[in-house]
Amino acid sequence: MKKIYMILIFAGLVFGQNSSRKSLIKINNAWIRPAAEEANSALFFEVTNNGNKTDSLLSAEFKFAEKVEVHETYKKSEDVMGMRAVKAVAIPVNTTVKFKPRDLHVMLLNLSRDVKRGQKYGVTLNFKFAGKVKVEAVVKEMPKM
């Protein structure tokens, strides 16, 4: 009898933890551009909000970058492009926001090592409501379009 109680308590712990851990923010297709040590790279991904209120990406963390910023590439005029930091990126309910080339990206600044094709890295994204969301990103030149 005691044993069954123990199992039930244990199962409750496991399932309870699982459901609370299940994030309503889903990240897909995370990838990083190759870049040399001391240079900058960019992280791209698709983020979907399955929750019931708008969330926001506030910041991100990468162990091998001195600093990480949320950026966007923008068109200044015909054929002239620029890049700037953005404060937060809203992820509305039931929407997928794409961080992609020539658009939104997470800038990985002053890398402490070479980031080369085929390598995989863990990156943490910080959302206003979902909190920290860990993703694994693969290093590649371009996603398959």
Next chain:
Amino acid sequence: MLSFKTKKYLLVLFGLILTGCKDKLPIIENLNENKYSFVNHNNEPRNFPEFVKGNITVVGYIFTNCPDICPLTTNNMRLIQEKIKKENISGIKFVSISFDPMQDSPKTLRKFAEVRDLDLSNWNFLVGTKQTTDSLMKKVGILAVIGDSTVFKSGKKIYYYVHTDRIQLMDKDGAIRKNYRGSSINVDEIVNDIKSLN
């Protein structure tokens, strides 16, 4: 008064000239008389466009702190290089020129190329003095002005350029014959243009 027949002939002739020019890719800017002294990614002197004369050359404009547009432009040049190799077209050169001599050095350019495993056998990355760089950029119509920046805890500051997103096709005589959007160029289009100039 010109006769109807003469007018018709003139019209046809004019049309032929027009389509002829279009097919032949008009000269946008001729660099033939100019000499720009750069060093390449191995710190070897390279006078542009002299050192590529006699070769059709694909020219890209970059700065290495750029994480998005310039890597795309560079990767597109790699795709052009691969397609040319596959189609057995020889004698084509590739040049990537930094418009950011204040932050780029031969070493940063070499690392930028090496980490991407680029084939540098017919590809040079160039950097020069600010004066040389600015004068070339003005000549070829590349706009590059300092925009936003990032400051690190150490106090070190890096800045980013608002710049023309461009790849250019230069003929064997050092004349720019066509402009393309570097980060989103159609590889087949430029390879066809290379064939038409070859």
